[in-house]
Amino acid sequence: MTTKGQLPIGDLRPGLVDAGQTIERESFRIIDAEVTGHSFDHEQWAVVRRIIHTTGDIELAQHARIHPRAIVAGVAALRAGAAIVCDTRMIGAGLAPWRLHWFGNEVLTPITDPETHSLAKTLETTRSVAAFRHVRDRLEGAVVAIGNAPTALWEVLRLIAEDDVRPALVIGVPVGFVQAAESKAALWQMQEQPAITCLGRKGGSPVAVAILHALLELARDQQG
Numbered sequence: 001m002t003t004k005g006q007l008p009i010g011d012l013r014p015g016l017v018d019a020g021q022t023i024e025r026e027s028f029r030i031i032d033a034e035v036t037g038h039s040f041d042h043e044q045w046a047v048v049r050r051i052i053h054t055t056g057d058i059e060l061a062q063h064a065r066i067h068p069r070a071i072v073a074g075v076a077a078l079r080a081g082a083a084i085v086c087d088t089r090m091i092g093a094g095l096a097p098w099r100l101h102w103f104g105n106e107v108l109t110p111i112t113d114p115e116t117h118s119l120a121k122t123l124e125t126t127r128s129v130a131a132f133r134h135v136r137d138r139l140e141g142a143v144v145a146i147g148n149a150p151t152a153l154w155e156v157l158r159l160i161a162e163d164d165v166r167p168a169l170v171i172g173v174p175v176g177f178v179q180a181a182e183s184k185a186a187l188w189q190m191q192e193q194p195a196i197t198c199l200g201r202k203g204g205s206p207v208a209v210a211i212l213h214a215l216l217e218l219a220r221d222q223q224g
Contacts (some may be wrong), residue, residue, distance in 0.1 A: 002059060002096070003108050005170050007119070012124045018119070018149065021045055024053070026065070026134050027053050028049060028053065028219055029051060030054050031049050031058070032049070034058055035049075035052070035058055035061045035068060038061055039139050040064075040066070043071045043099065044066045044071060044152045045213065045215040045219055046214050046217070047064075047066065047071070047196065047210075047211055047218075048060070048061055048064045048066075048219075048220060049134060049214075050210045050211070050213060050214040051064060051198070051207055051209070051210045051211065051214075054206050054209070054210035055202075055206065055207060055210070057202070058140070058202075059202075060198055060202060060207075063198045063200050063202060064197075064198050064199045065135075065188050065197050065198070066196050067191075067194045067196070069194045070169055070194040070195060070196050071215070071218065072194075073168050073169050073194040074143060074168065074169035074171075074196070074215045075215055075218050075222060076168070076196065077141060077142070077168035077169060078103055078105055078143060078215055078216055078219045079103055079219045079222070079223075080103075081103050081104045081105060081106075082105060082141055082142050082143055082168055083105065083106045083107070083108050083138060083143070084105050084106070084107045084108070084142070084143045084144075084145055084212065085108045085109075085110065085132075085138060085143070085144050085145070086107060086108065086145045086146075086147075086208070087109075087111065087128055087131070087132075087140050087145070087146045087147065087148055087149045087152040087153075087168075087174075088109065088111070088147060088149070088164065088205050089109055089111075090147070090179045090205035090206075091107075091145050091205045091208050091209055091212075092107045092109050092136075092211075093148055094190065094206065094209035095107060095190035095209055095213070096204060097214065097218070098100060099213060099216040099220075100216075102216065102219070102220050103157045103216075103219065104145075105216075107139060108135060108142075109135050110131035110132065110135040110138075111127050111128060111131040113131070113134060114130045115134060116130050116134045117130075119133065119134050125151075126149070126151045128149035128151045128152035128155070129151050129154075129155045129205070131152065132144075132152055132155045132156055132159065133155060133159070135167060136159055136163065139156070139159065139165050139167050139224075140165060140166055140167070141166070141167070141168050142167050142168060142170070143167065143168055143169045143171065143210070143212070144156055144167045144170045144171065144172075145171040145208045145212060146170075146172050146173065146208065147171075147173050147174060147175070147203060147206070147207060147208035147209075148174055148175065148204065148205055149174055149203035150176065150177075150178065150179035150180045150182070150183040151175045151179070152174070153170075153172045153174055153183040153184070153186075153187060154179070154183050154186070156170060156172075157186055157187060157190060160190065160193055161190070166193075167193070168194070169194050169195065169215075170187060170193055170194070170195045170196075171195070171196050171208050171211050171212065172184055172187040172195060172197045172198075173196075173204065173207045173208050173211070174203055174204075175199055175201065175202060175203040175204035175207075175209055176201060177201060180201055181199065181200050181201055182204065184197045184198065184199055184200070184203070
């Protein structure tokens with residue numbers, strides 16, 4: 001017995017899950033039909049298609065850039081249980097727990113650490129910069145995901161160039177009007193670092209989450 005406007009959750013949950021999967025498949029079919037003539041290979045397209053699915057923005061296919069080694073490096077790191085280091089709580093909140101459970105990937109959001117706040121005051125810099133400087137040693141072999149703060153991406157690029165820190169993959173998709181496009185262009189020019197980005201002003205934490213979900217799905221598919 002349910003009141004008007006309520007769903008009988010216990011009875012309909014399996015159907016709702018199936019319906020959600022059907023909607024996702026149909027969405028992917030529409031995206032495949034509308035985005036033609038791209039040069040992404042099968043695995044790269046799985047990432048870009050999920051970005052479009054998440055944002056509803058087909059134009060992002062034109063701005064997405066995937067380093068030739070990005071998929072292999074990212075999938076291998078995730079399958080090995082590498083940490084995912086994020087610039088915002090939104091990324092951690094957006095990641096599906098069951099996908100993280102597949103390989104036991106820990107999600108780190110160093111900007112929430114009180115020591116980061118103290119370091120930012122000491123260095124007289126932004127908390128985003130201080131956050132990644134604070135976890136410098138955790139970046140080696142990690143998957144870095146930046147969806148909001150260009151200053152965080154600039155700091156990661158500095159650590160790579162000056163301190164020889166080597167993340168397995170940098171997902172750099174900060175959104176906005178101040179230094180977002182410039183930081184992503186600089187990431188893309190760093191040819192030795194596997195990276196995934198969206199050039200220009202568009203991006204954001206949902207885009208970073210979409211990329212991570214796509215990589216986790218590819219990693220699971222390779223298990224079989």
